């Protein structure tokens with residue numbers, strides 16, 4: 529299987545009535561092809577793989593982390609290391625699998641030694657994320673951790689002031705919670721994360737009910 533057909537099977541839905549889904553698959557595939565050799569910043573010089581993101585092109589929820597780690601860089605997939613295993617459990621706790629949401633990062637290439645992405649790297653990478661959001665058009669964005677939240681919301685606020693509520697940003701309903709890596713270091717924060725996830729699920733159910741009634 530060549531790279532292009534592998535991407536098709538990752539994103540494409542062949543069930544009847546899935547035209548909109550397939551249009552978004554095609555757009556995401558085109559964006560992947562356009563972005564995969566990106567050399568807009570120096571992270572391209574040290575990466576093994578450009579980690580585009582993966583999941584449901586029609587997802588109502590896009591989950592955004594900070595940057596790929598070592599395992600993600602090797603596999604070319606987001607959140608597949610220890611943090612990813614915890615993220616899978618967190619999503620499963622509210623009834624979601626990886627294919628129900630779309631998972632990606634603020635920057636698509638691994639920063640050396642897992643340092644925080646620098647401002648120029650974030651700026652260089654931002655158009656890829658913006659285009660992903662334009663194509664998927666989710667209702668809800670879940671931001672994992674302070675770096676992702678401060679970057680997207682363009683603020684310097686603490687986690688405590690951003691989490692636990694729904695924030696309006698660019699037409700999206702944004703929920704901020706702890707990054708899974710932070711939860712691995714500080715298990716005491718899991719309680720707050722669980723509260724955030726329950727809020728996310730309740731909001732998701734409301735959004736779906738409204739869409740069903742044609743009011744959203």
Ligand code: URA
Pocket residue numbers: 593594595596597600605606607608609611612633709
């Ligand atoms: N941490 C992130 O922020 N993103 C990943 O993909 C993996 C770990």
